[in-house]
Amino acid sequence: MTEPSLRARMEHFYATVPLVFAEAEAYGPLRLFVRGPAGAPYYGGPSHARPTAAGAATVTGADIARVRGRQRELGVPEAFEWLDEVAPSMRGLIERAGLPVLERPLMVLDPHHPLPPPPLPVGVTLRALDADDPALPAALALPRLAFADAGTAVGSAGHGELALEAQKLADDGTLAAVRPVLRDGHKVLVAALAADGTPLAVGHYHPADGITEIGGIGTLPTARRQGLGAAVMAALATHARDHGVHTVFLAYAEDAVARIYARLGFRAAGTTLLIANQPARS
Numbered sequence: 001m002t003e004p005s006l007r008a009r010m011e012h013f014y015a016t017v018p019l020v021f022a023e024a025e026a027y028g029p030l031r032l033f034v035r036g037p038a039g040a041p042y043y044g045g046p047s048h049a050r051p052t053a054a055g056a057a058t059v060t061g062a063d064i065a066r067v068r069g070r071q072r073e074l075g076v077p078e079a080f081e082w083l084d085e086v087a088p089s090m091r092g093l094i095e096r097a098g099l100p101v102l103e104r105p106l107m108v109l110d111p112h113h114p115l116p117p118p119p120l121p122v123g124v125t126l127r128a129l130d131a132d133d134p135a136l137p138a139a140l141a142l143p144r145l146a147f148a149d150a151g152t153a154v155g156s157a158g159h160g161e162l163a164l165e166a167q168k169l170a171d172d173g174t175l176a177a178v179r180p181v182l183r184d185g186h187k188v189l190v191a192a193l194a195a196d197g198t199p200l201a202v203g204h205y206h207p208a209d210g211i212t213e214i215g216g217i218g219t220l221p222t223a224r225r226q227g228l229g230a231a232v233m234a235a236l237a238t239h240a241r242d243h244g245v246h247t248v249f250l251a252y253a254e255d256a257v258a259r260i261y262a263r264l265g266f267r268a269a270g271t272t273l274l275i276a277n278q279p280a281r282s
Helices: 006-020 061-074 090-096 136-148 159-171 174-183 228-242 255-263
Strands: 022-027 030-035 048-051 079-083 101-109 125-129 188-193 199-208 211-219 247-251 266-275
Touching: 006 022, 006 030, 006 048, 006 079, 006 199, 006 211, 006 247, 006 266, 022 061, 030 061, 061 079, 061 090, 079 090, 090 101, 090 266, 101 255, 125 228, 136 159, 136 174, 136 188, 136 199, 136 211, 159 174, 188 228, 199 228, 211 228, 228 247, 228 255, 247 266, 255 266
Parallel strands: 048 079, 211 247
Antiparallel strands: 022 030, 030 048, 079 266, 101 247, 101 266, 125 188, 188 199, 199 211
């Protein structure tokens, strides 16, 4: 039996992981992932739709309209995501429906590329966080600050703002929802921690049948320009490899970040398309 192609493996991942957190509703060749009452969100919802690999070429404007109607009924964002190479005609259909499309290039890690531990600033350590880790609330809150202050330049948000965001996640139930996901191994969260235990950079991955996408890499704005994001990326990829994952890929938004990933052994692997204003992967 031949090994599935990289594209087929990525499609399998995208079709499988959301089912941990949601039910799939069929609308012709489209699948809409609808979150149940319990469990941590995946891809910000989940509320996104994507074509099945077998039906990608047959998606119609009517299919898209039906999904959007259901998303409005549910009160969730009108979110779609798909591999451009699998469903090249879908972009035009989405844009004609009035939704803006955003490109996110993909990169895959060379399975034979070594990942030596990168240097860290004095006092900083890397750790995979479990469900009861005292750093977990702040680690979950950190991407909100990182993504709100886009780019790689040093920013103003620091420890005080992080503590406030962490409290919000405890109050709104997000923290309680994530704990069982970590316990069950559906999500791995790695943080670079200051000497006092404050998360300075974080990232995560969701494993599925030996495949994973690394995401949510963010650095506290006041802690940028120290190589912490790259250190977390390498730690995540190493952790995944050590736990049976053979295909590690990711999406990026900035060329400067892609150059860092390339130095770590990632290479171009296609393009994922999504709606420009849909929830971030975090």
